[in-house]
Amino acid sequence: MEIIIVERPEQAAPLVADAYTALLARKPDAVLGLATGSTPLGVYDELVRRHREEGLSFARASAFTLDEYVGLPADHPERYRNVIHRDFTSRVDLDPARVHGPDGLAEDLQAAGPAYDAAIAAAGGVDLQILGIGVDGHLAFNMPTSSLASRTRLKTLTARTREDNARFFDGDVDAVPTHCLTQGLGTIMESRHAVLLGFGLAKAQAVAACVEGALSARWPASVLQMHPHATVVVDQAAASQLTFTDYYQHTYAGKPDWQGL
Template identity: 45%
Template sequence: MNIFTFKQEEDFIQTGASLIVSLIQGNPKAILGLATGSSPLGVYARLADMYTKGLVSFTEASSYNLDEYVGLPGEHPQSYNSFMKQHLFNHIDIDSTRTHIPNGHADDLQAECQSYDLMLEQNGPVDLQLLGIGSNGHIGFNEPDDNLSGGTHVVDLLEETIEANARFFTSLDEVPKQAITMGVGSIMKARQIVLLARGTDKAEAVKAALQGPITTECPASLLQCHPNVIVLLDEEAGRLLS
């Protein structure tokens, strides 16, 4: 792993965006694995800015998102489909037919999972997979467990994850209790992984993921087995690292 800790948020954001832009400039048809949550927001805003300035074009690129809530239609304001449009897709020139997000409102969720895996198999591997990390060490929505699924699957969200996401909803009761997520096996197939973590509430998870034992109880720790991982941290997220 290559681990970088930044004092300035500007440097954190620019480094993350530059990794993606450099990839697209060298390979316009690159496949991006994209994440939601607070950590990539600044990176997405910078990508939009760099596109507006004519520094990059996404017309030939494609993307696959990690996950989506079960039960929310794509147009729901808190769906990850809406998140990606609001924060990135509506501000760059990516072809909407090349953007892929699991359909958490599908009639047959198992068939949706199989279809998503088939697309990844036929079109992948992902060239650069962007990841955040949950305070419990989850990546995507792969929650800590005795066993982890390799492929796309439906997962029951842990109470701590539901509570962490409640800030985006009017009440705790409105937070979906399940999600479709790309599996750890699919994530690990990416040619390069960029893990973003910001904030003191992520420090323990970052410590466990990067310097703790490799265990399914901290799904992000499995990234230690990947040959090409770049970790971008702010000082708060990296404060426990030795």
Template identity: 50%
Template sequence: MEVIIAPDRHKAALLVARIVAKELRADPRLVLGLATGRTMERVYACLVDLHRGEGLDFSVCSTFNLDEYIGIPADHPCSYRRYMDEHLFAQVNVAPGRTHLPDGMAPDLGAECRRYESLIQAAGGIGLQLLGIGSDGHIGFNEPLSALRSRTREKALTPSTLEQNAPMFGGDPAAVPRRAITMGVGTILDSRRCLMLVTGESKAAILAKAVEGPITSMVTASALQLHPRCQVVVDEEAAAHLQGIDYYRWIFANEPEWAEFRGA
């Protein structure tokens, strides 16, 4: 795992977008794993700018989102399908048939979870997985005590997750669906590269646990320590509790692979 510290949240998001753009240019058929949430909105805005200003091409890539709420249709204002359409899909040249999210309205949710796993495998697996982190350390909707080898499945959401997601539902935690379909921790770890973005003071303590603490199902993001190619991009506020902060700065300043990204 590598930690990259950017000066602020905007530059952190731009750095993530530039990493995605480099991977996409190297492999136009890249299979992208996508995340949602307020942190990712800045990344998608940067990718849209790169598409419009530099011709970043999404036409033959494929996308698979981490999760979707159960019980709301794709055209619901708070569905993740609507989120992705608004923030990325409708603003770049990605083919609609190449964009995938779980169907939270499927009559057989177990079959839908198996279908989603099969679609990922048929696409050749996820090449680059974007991730955020929840206030309790979850990735996707893999809440505390999720099995670290879990696959796409239904998951009940914790009160803290309902509270965290309430702003998208008018500020009312009671309006947030209680269950979701999510890629499992094992599904995420199968990705060839993971790229997690964490910003803000409120995430500093849980980030330190995920990056520098023990690997535990109580903090599912800690499983990323097992991944052979995982980068975590953070801003100064989110980095505040990291013990290895000086080492992380030295690596980013000196490793040749990061030379083109310094100054982003």
């Protein structure tokens, strides 16, 4: 696990975008793992800029999203398939038919999870998965106590999560779905490169627990300690409870340029 500490969140965007750019240069038909939420927006904006100004192309790529609410109508603006379309995929040349998400409207929700894992495998697996970390260490919708080997499945959202997400539903917590389909931690661990972003003082405890603490279902993102290629990019506030900050900064400063992210 590589830890990169930037001074401000906006400094993370070009670093992560460089990883996308390098991946697409060597593998134009790469499979991208996309996350919704505010954390990756800076990265998406930088990728859009590179697409428009530097010719970065996603035309041969495909993408899989992390999760989806259960029961939201197909045209609902907060359906994650629509959110990722609005925030990123519609702004670049990524074919909408090659953007996939869990089926939150499936008649058989129990079967929808394994079907999604099978679709990812059939596409060749995710090459680069972008992730955000929750204040409680959750990853996607894998809340504390989620199995570290879990697969894509139906999950019940916690009251805290529904309250946090009510801001996207005009403040009405009752409008926030109770269930979701989410990639499991085991599914996420099969990505070839996982990039975890965390910004702000509110994330500091979770970052410290997941990076330097014990591997534990209490802190789901700690599973990335076992990932063969995991990169954690945090700002100084989110890194404020880390013990080995000097070491992380020293090793990153001495990293050969050819290694990339």
